[in-house]
Amino acid sequence: MKKHFLERFFSLTTDGTDKILTIFGIRIKFRRKHKERLLALKNRLNVLDDRLNRLSEEIGYHNYQINNVRNVLGYVTPPAYMQYFEVHVTDHCNLNCKGCAHYCPLVTKPVFHDIDKFSADFRELSSKLTVERIRLLGGEPLLHPDVNRFIAIARRYFPYSEIHLVTNGILLPTMKKGFWETLQGNEVFLDISQYPPLKDKQELYKQLAAENNVKLSSGILTNKFWCSLNSKGDSDANESYRQCLSMKNCPNLRNGRMMVCPEACYLDIYNEYFNEKIPFDKGSGAGRGARQGGGVRYLKSPSEACKYCIPCGRNFEWGVSMKDKSEWDVHARV
Ligand code: SF4
Numbered sequence: 151m152k153k154h155f156l157e158r159f160f161s162l163t164t165d166g167t168d169k170i171l172t173i174f175g176i177r178i179k180f181r182r183k184h185k186e187r188l189l190a191l192k193n194r195l196n197v198l199d200d201r202l203n204r205l206s207e208e209i210g211y212h213n214y215q216i217n218n219v220r221n222v223l224g225y226v227t228p229p230a231y232m233q234y235f236e237v238h239v240t241d242h243c244n245l246n247c248k249g250c251a252h253y254c255p256l257v258t259k260p261v262f263h264d265i266d267k268f269s270a271d272f273r274e275l276s277s278k279l280t281v282e283r284i285r286l287l288g289g290e291p292l293l294h295p296d297v298n299r300f301i302a303i304a305r306r307y308f309p310y311s312e313i314h315l316v317t318n319g320i321l322l323p324t325m326k327k328g329f330w331e332t333l334q335g336n337e338v339f340l341d342i343s344q345y346p347p348l349k350d351k352q353e354l355y356k357q358l359a360a361e362n363n364v365k366l367s368s369g370i371l372t373n374k375f376w377c378s379l380n381s382k383g384d385s386d387a388n389e390s391y392r393q394c395l396s397m398k399n400c401p402n403l404r405n406g407r408m409m410v411c412p413e414a415c416y417l418d419i420y421n422e423y424f425n426e427k428i429p430f431d432k433g434s435g436a437g438r439g440a441r442q443g444g445g446v447r448y449l450k451s452p453s454e455a456c457k458y459c460i461p462c463g464r465n466f467e468w469g470v471s472m473k474d475k476s477e478w479d480v481h482a483r484v
């Protein structure tokens with residue numbers, strides 16, 4: 151084919167990689183720099199990718215080793231020990247005692263605790279703590295339609311602990327067979343708190359427990375209540391804590407946190423009812439650090455709420471709550 155006139159002097163060809171411009175027989179080669187750079191970058195990326203894969207393999211291996219060590223430590227380090235804690239099944243109650251330490255008369259609508267949260271808290275705790283004695287209470291726990299499940303879950307996660315269900319007894323005569331079987335089958339004690347209006351029912355409660363083969367741990371008659379809130383907040387926290395009768399025995403588990411006592415744990419109920427801002431105990435993460443005793447150690451020191459407390463403030467005879475501040479606050483006019 152005949153070449154174009156200009157093609158005799160100029161031509162643009164390629165040798166497969168580079169472009170070649172020929173001008174009057176002089177060949178100028180244009181290297182495909184970008185392509186080369188791209189190839190070089192691709193190669194480097196492949197190398198980096200390889201390294202990354204090797205690193206993640208190594209990390210995976212180290213994680214595996216760390217977990218192995220953790221597991222071995224779990225076997226040889228005994229979990230932290232806790233003598234006692236208590237936990238609400240409901241916040242409301244059907245007796246409404248004046249000055250109730252759990253502020254139940256001030257709970258304005260029924261509060262049924264969530265079984266799934268309860269189960270998660272117990273699972274977490276049981277992996278970190280050995281607990282000698284646990285009490286399920288409230289409020290009145292028999293008001294909860296799922297009370298049987300709470301009992302079974304507590305036992306599932308703490309197979310060797312002494313577990314008690316605490317009730318004022320009012321609903322006991324109405325409880326179905328399944329309730330009694332759950333208590334009996336899980337070897338859970340029934341604790342009946344005795345209050346003056348129910349004094350005459352105690353024999354009936356004992357009889358019901360005996361008929362159903364349930365272990366009873368009936369307390370003595372409680373006819374005095376204590377008012378201990380110091381709304382001025384000028385108590386010496388250490389001194390209050392030292393005097394405190396509940397400090398050795400009343401930690402409360404609430405929403406995954408362990409609090410020093412019910413008075414401090416549920417103070418938000420009081421605050422909400424009376425529109426107050428008294429600091430309440432935020433507690434320690436029930437599980438966090440518990441293996442090293444962290445959660446337990448926290449309970450061995452006064453909380454901010456102890457400044458707002460006079461443990462042996464003022465006492466009074468049992469009565470029905472009038473939801474008056476003076477039932478809790480030592481400074482409120484009676
Ligand atoms: S029976 Fe117990 S929980 Fe209920 S109001 Fe009385 S003291 Fe509080």
Ligand code: SF4
Pocket residue numbers: 390391394395396397410411412413414452453455456459460461
């Ligand atoms: S607030 Fe402190 S001093 Fe008061 S009852 Fe609770 S732990 Fe005891």
